[in-house]
Amino acid sequence: GRPAATSQPVTAAAAPAEPAERPALDARLTFDRFVVDASNRVAFNAARALAEPGVPRFSPLFLHSGTGQGKTHLMHAIGHAFLAACPGASVLAMSAERFMFEFVQALRARDTFAFKARLRSADLLLIDDLQFIAGKDATQEEFFHTVNEIMAAGKRLVISADRCPQALDGVEARILGRMAVGLVADIKPPGSELRRTILDRKLADLPDAGAVPVDVLDLLANRIHANIRELEGALNRVVAYAHLTGEAIDLDFAVATLGEVLRGGQRRVTIDDIQKLVSRHFELKPLDLVSERRARAIARPRQIAMYLAKRLTTRSLPEIGRRFGGRDHSTVIHAVRRIEELRGTDRDVDDAVRVLMRELEGA
Structure with a gap:
């Protein structure tokens, strides 16, 4: 972590135009605490690259994803890593909403110079949630000039939004064009x-x-x-x-x-969905799952289907039993416990359950 301030101290002349508090970098949001897989690897690697000292390979970096998928985590991580590599650097982190608020305050005070100077002196500028300036013409004008100057000076700019640049209705085409010059990386929903x-x-x-x-x-x-x-x-x-x-x-x-x-x-998974999918997965007829047949090749898939019905639907144990050939609720309990045990000891059973769950939930 780094002390709360995310920029160099401003000059005395600039102080009146600048609100007292700004977002601090969250000490918990670092690269080593970001869990990486195929859904976010490109965004993670791009963020790491932008945080490295020296001439940036690209700028701006535009990160987009739905809410709560890790955009803000990566932005704070870039700030931490860049400050660790360049301790004297000036780093500013703010939301687009905050950008707009500070700009309007500066306009009202008839002193936009300090606001502009502070932003344009940043070695790394992090702007979260760009979608909030949609339709705000004066703010977009200032934002465009800020982006231009930071890029012309070869400094680092990271911007996030809840959708890709092309889908940001109400944001000027010239701003979106500037975003396209850098790297656009999305974070997909986690599996x-x-x-x-x-x-x-x-x-x-x-x-x-x-x-x-x-x-x-x-x-x-x-x-x-x-x-x-x-x-x-x-x-x-x-x-x-x-x-x-x-x-x-x-x-x-x-x-x-x-x-x-x-x-x-919970997605609306039905017992019918489960029975059809389990039958197809194990190459059985759906009727086999509700039959009296006890051969392991049928009994085990039947237990897996009951287990999934308990895990993925809101149906009661007696109701699940009835849908599997009129079986007693105690049979369902036994099936659920047996599959839970086997998931810890039998790789094939565990793999089958994971594959079926993924398909049923569309994850």
Whole structure:
């Protein structure tokens, strides 16, 4: 980490036009704490490259993704790494909204000089959420000139938005043209494997988190797709509620604690969907799963289908049993426990469950 300030001290003359507080770089948001996989590797590598000292290979870097996928993390990480490599550098980090606010304040004070000088003196300028200046003509005019001067001086510029430049309605074409000169990198929504890895990393960071069972972590990773922020928030909530209530964390506790969050993230998977997909995966007829046949080649896929029905639908145990040839709810419980055991010891079963879950959830 670095002290809170993200720029060099401003001169006394500039002080009146500048609001007292600016966003600080978050000490937790560094490159070594960013979990990388295929969905974000290009953006991660581009961010690392831009933070290296010397002549930047490209600028600006334009990062885009949905909310909570890691754009802001990468921007702060660039700031930390660049300051570590160039301790005397001037780094400014702000949202596009903040840019607009400070510019309007400077206009009202009839002193835009200090505002312009501060931004254009930055060795690294980080602007988050560019979409917020859409339709704001005066702000866009100033933003365009700032971008031009920073690029002409060979300095570093990083901009993020919730969509790619071409999809930013209300942002001037000349600004978007400037973005295209650099590198545009997207961050795709995390798949279930990355979500699971992120939970493991987050759990290791939580003080006194205690034991969070694997099936609870799997539940969160499989059900919460919206974004990483929401995923981490769900884990925080489960751990905090366990501390406050003194209860042990298990699957039932997690479901009770996160009811609405889990329902919101759950895609509408039906038992019918599960039976069709499991039959196709194991090359069986759908009728085999509801039949009385007990051969392992049928019984094991049937247990996997029951396990998935319990994990991915809101149907009760008796209802799941009825949909599998009128079986008792205790048979469903046995199937769920058996598959949970086998996932820890049998690679083929675990791989099959992961593939089926991914396909059912579209992750």
